[in-house]
Amino acid sequence: MHPARAVEHPFDLTGTGIVEVMTDDNVQLSGGDINASGIATHLGKWTQIGNLVFTFDQSKPDIIFASGDTTFTAANGDTLEAEIKNSELDTTTGISTGQFVFIGGTGRFQQAQGSANYTVNQDLDSGAFDVVAQGSIDY
Template structure:
């Protein structure tokens, strides 16, 4: 009886090992794209927030689209800099989504160049447990609201 129990236990253990989810692997992440930013202002004409829409190509996403929301803050000691934070969703070619927070973003209004970071916080499909980050640079036409974006970093999923 003991050998039968050992066999069944061993078989069950082997099956459980086979069902263990794959371990996330750190992979390089590269993204390029273009988009538009529609800004909102308060009654005094001060920028308050913005909605972004973009598309492009990226490793692990293929062709992607993006929607996101930004909140702007200002520092009187840096009048030419606009700070932004927010959240965004990238949708991959196959429909999987990659969620990210936008952090440490600074737009220099004299150059139209913004830098910051996408911090990946999950998603759907293969990105459900995604983690990692990518540093981005945005070159924006401050008159039209159009922009080009490039990002490089690492993603685990």
């Protein structure tokens, strides 16, 4: 008997949430906590918690770069872990793009791999956002 092999599946996600922004001692943006929910293939109804770290480039003053970690919890309680990579928020539009890189989890997602590109439309005053993502996942 051979062990089961991971199979690549399309991954689509939509949802809404909020980023609670954190500042450092100099009242500069330093990061944020994510709390979101929605619907996704392979997850069903999901919730998300995560954290972001912000970096800045003086040559691009209207862009906030972010990286971080996040956990999606599926309808049945299985978790899907992801790293947030290549994230850029344009502060003139409130639009952010980036990538979720899947790095395992629990239950059926224990060995999950893959990635999904996302687009976030964010209200920069309140932190509220809408997110859509598409990619593929192996588990």
